[in-house]
Amino acid sequence: MTISDYRIEKRADVGMIGLFAQALVAIALAFIASGLLLTVLGFDSVAAFDALRKGAFGTWRNVQGSLVHAAPLAFTGLAVAVAFRARIWSIGQEGQLFAGAMLAYFFTTFLNLPAIITVPLVILAGALGGGLIGGLSGKLKTRFNVDVIVSTVMLNYIIAYLLSYLLTSRIWMAPDEYYLQTDRIPQEARLPNLWRGADLHLGVALAVLAIIVLHVLINRTTFGFSMRAFGGNPVAARFKGIEPRRMIVIVLTLSGALAGLGGVVQSFGVDFRLSQTFLYGYGSAGLIVAVIAGLRPLSIGLVAFIFGALAKGGLFMQVMADVSSAIISAMQAIILMFFLVTSVLFQYRLRRVDRDV
Amino acid sequence: MKKLGLFLISLALTLTLTGQAVKAETDVNIAVMYSVGLESGWDRIVIDALDRLQASDDNLNITYKGFDAVYGGEAGAVMDLLAQSGEYDIILSATAHSDQIEILSPRYPDIMFVSLGSGNFNTGPNHYLLYGRVHEAAYLLGMLGAGMSESGVLGAVGSFPADDINDQLNAYRAGAQAVNSEVQVKISFIESWYDPQLAIEATYAQNAAGADIIYQLAGEVYEACRDKNILCFGLFEDTHKLAPEVVLSGTELRWDPAFTWVLDEWQAAQESGSFNGNTEAKWFGMAYGGANIFPYYNLSDRVPADLQEKIEQARADILSGALEVPLVLDVPTSD
Numbered sequence: 001m002t003i004s005d006y007r008i009e010k011r012a013d014v015g016m017i018g019l020f021a022q023a024l025v026a027i028a029l030a031f032i033a034s035g036l037l038l039t040v041l042g043f044d045s046v047a048a049f050d051a052l053r054k055g056a057f058g059t060w061r062n063v064q065g066s067l068v069h070a071a072p073l074a075f076t077g078l079a080v081a082v083a084f085r086a087r088i089w090s091i092g093q094e095g096q097l098f099a100g101a102m103l104a105y106f107f108t109t110f111l112n113l114p115a116i117i118t119v120p121l122v123i124l125a126g127a128l129g130g131g132l133i134g135g136l137s138g139k140l141k142t143r144f145n146v147d148v149i150v151s152t153v154m155l156n157y158i159i160a161y162l163l164s165y166l167l168t169s170r171i172w173m174a175p176d177e178y179y180l181q182t183d184r185i186p187q188e189a190r191l192p193n194l195w196r197g198a199d200l201h202l203g204v205a206l207a208v209l210a211i212i213v214l215h216v217l218i219n220r221t222t223f224g225f226s227m228r229a230f231g232g233n234p235v236a237a238r239f240k241g242i243e244p245r246r247m248i249v250i251v252l253t254l255s256g257a258l259a260g261l262g263g264v265v266q267s268f269g270v271d272f273r274l275s276q277t278f279l280y281g282y283g284s285a286g287l288i289v290a291v292i293a294g295l296r297p298l299s300i301g302l303v304a305f306i307f308g309a310l311a312k313g314g315l316f317m318q319v320m321a322d323v324s325s326a327i328i329s330a331m332q333a334i335i336l337m338f339f340l341v342t343s344v345l346f347q348y349r350l351r352r353v354d355r356d357v
Numbered sequence: 358m359k360k361l362g363l364f365l366i367s368l369a370l371t372l373t374l375t376g377q378a379v380k381a382e383t384d385v386n387i388a389v390m391y392s393v394g395l396e397s398g399w400d401r402i403v404i405d406a407l408d409r410l411q412a413s414d415d416n417l418n419i420t421y422k423g424f425d426a427v428y429g430g431e432a433g434a435v436m437d438l439l440a441q442s443g444e445y446d447i448i449l450s451a452t453a454h455s456d457q458i459e460i461l462s463p464r465y466p467d468i469m470f471v472s473l474g475s476g477n478f479n480t481g482p483n484h485y486l487l488y489g490r491v492h493e494a495a496y497l498l499g500m501l502g503a504g505m506s507e508s509g510v511l512g513a514v515g516s517f518p519a520d521d522i523n524d525q526l527n528a529y530r531a532g533a534q535a536v537n538s539e540v541q542v543k544i545s546f547i548e549s550w551y552d553p554q555l556a557i558e559a560t561y562a563q564n565a566a567g568a569d570i571i572y573q574l575a576g577e578v579y580e581a582c583r584d585k586n587i588l589c590f591g592l593f594e595d596t597h598k599l600a601p602e603v604v605l606s607g608t609e610l611r612w613d614p615a616f617t618w619v620l621d622e623w624q625a626a627q628e629s630g631s632f633n634g635n636t637e638a639k640w641f642g643m644a645y646g647g648a649n650i651f652p653y654y655n656l657s658d659r660v661p662a663d664l665q666e667k668i669e670q671a672r673a674d675i676l677s678g679a680l681e682v683p684l685v686l687d688v689p690t691s692d
Contacts (some may be wrong), residue, residue: 055438059441061441065434065437168548176520177476178475178476178516178517178518178519179453179476184456266430270429270430270433271429271430272456273429273456275428275429277428277429278428278429278430312434315431315434315435315438316438318424318425318435319424319435319438319439319442320438320442324425325425
């Protein structure tokens with residue numbers, strides 16, 4: 001006689017399909033939980049979700065809006081992934097995002113060149129601004145052994161307050177301006193739309209490109225392998241000829257450059273001004289996106305799009321179904337919670353074990 | 358016979374369809390984009406004016422809805438969605454959203470965009486600009502302050518040196534000087550649009566420098582006034598009830614005539630098919646009922662009769678046009 005028994009086993013690898021299934025389950029559960037929340041609070045949850053869907057995907061213009069919202073999140077998400085894959089705990093994406101936008105803006109204050117030159121310069125300056133700040137954290141670690149978490153968090157504050165200083169001291173504020181924001185970014189420095197009448201700007205294309213490049217870099221190149229090896233076991237990696245000091249500086253510079261590009265994409269593609277309120281929050285959102293995506297570049301693209309759609313659809317829900325913005329933040333948190341729960345659950349599987357008695 | 362039946366059916370269909378398609382031209386639905394939220398007096402007076410017009414306007418059927426304060430790209434996305442929904446005829450922004458309206462006004466040419474206050478610029482024919490100028494009322498407050506002050510020093514706590522703040526401060530000083538040519542006016546800017554705590558700090562500082570009457574333009578400072586036993590002036594809305602023992606009066610901003618003008622423009626555009634937005638912000642002063650000062654209530658017996666009379670005379674002269682309060686936009690300096 002045979003008796004069937006079930007055992008919980010850890011999976012060796014969840015895989016791309018597993019991850020996709022996990023995302024679907026997490027989103028489904030999150031929507032059920034959010035629906036309950038909405039119903040308890042007295043909202044018509046069907047109407048609210050319909051508004052969310054319409055706002056995010058209802059028209060081509062709204063899909064574009066979701067993609068535009070997603071672009072900076074993809075960059076900060078990639079920035080987190082690069083650092084975390086090498087097990088370097090950088091949480092300086094916010095400051096690096098600011099630094100990228102600020103250095104790029106700095107160039108526009110005195111450069112007066114046609115768009116064909118200014119736009120590439122602005123993009124490079126964004127990567128440079130973020131990269132320098134990231135690299136600084138790297139140097140602080142390798143030269144003075146300053147903890148990366150500490151230096152990146154401190155630099156977040158320093159950069160944000162530098163922007164605040166440049167505005168309140170009126171160095172970057174127009175003389176007739178009373179809101180804490182810079183003057184408008186000149187037309188020739190703005191990221192152009194991808195085609196006439198489109199809402200998609202060059203920054204969205206850059207984000208897609210960055211996702212593909214990072215995917216190849218991490219998974220298919222020697223550098224990517226060294227980076228992952230370093231993250232896996234720095235001591236063993238050193239015996240393989242990977243210089244840890246160099247690796248830390250390179251990874252943090254690359255991570256910072258990606259975050260800096262996120263700042264340029266948002267400021268030069270959407271806001272056309274710099275202000276603390278416009279740029280606030282992309283760093284921490286990028287952390288969430290990267291962690292949910294399991295630090296995989298392609299998945300980061302997908303998760304960033306989901307979050308972008310949620311942001312865009314959430315605005316629509318707020319406007320059309322009268323759902324307050326606080327509930328939308330709660331929904332995002334619920335989604336994150338279910339992603340974290342399912343990511344643990346999906347690492348295990350049930351296996352049937354047959355026993356002869 | 359069959360043909361006649363078909364004709365009748367199609368006629369009936371046409372009538373019902375056109376009947377449905379044409380929305381009554383007297384229905385106007387307004388989306389209000391707040392600058393801070395209803396905790397701010399600036400946003401509250403917008404809603405108060407809309408409520409009054411809703412009740413008094415027999416010509417139009419006005420409905421409105423307020424939306425959370427958002428800025429930058431998010432404000433653009435919200436206004437885009439409001440426009441897209443087709444539910445709103447007018448999008449009225451209580452703050453500086455012209456950057457975003459610049460993208461939206463050509464995209465939604467049938468929707469009227471209205472911007473209130475400084476920091477805005479015209480972005481197209483369907484974009485209207487309004488200012489809430491209360492400098493005439495500030496002039497009267499200056500007279501009142503100078504007449505009441507024992508130290509001969511008045512204070513004013515401003516937000517930013519924006520031109521719709523400067524106009525009030527300059528007029529406040531001009532009014533004070535009209536009563537007492539020796540008067541001094543202490544002016545500070547707290548560099549925030551609304552921050553009562555910071556404004557209270559500035560009030561204490563001005564009081565220490567001798568000011569015994571304070572005009573608040575950046576958040577209620579009445580706690581400090583009560584503490585120092587001095588009188589205060591409020592801004593835009595009647596705040597007497599908040600602190601009846603210290604709020605002597607205040608500038609009143611009534612958007613009613615400005616909104617009436619905007620609604621007239623909207624109706625005219627429904628008939629003519631084109632908007633005619635203004636590039637120079639329009640404002641409606643005291644003579645139009647757009648501004649006033651609030652009554653003294655229980656503090657009225659502390660104001661000398663001859664001073665009250667003088668102020669009444671000045672108010673009458675402003676209304677009749679005999680007195681024109683100069684509109685000075687230069688950044689005022691503190692005495």
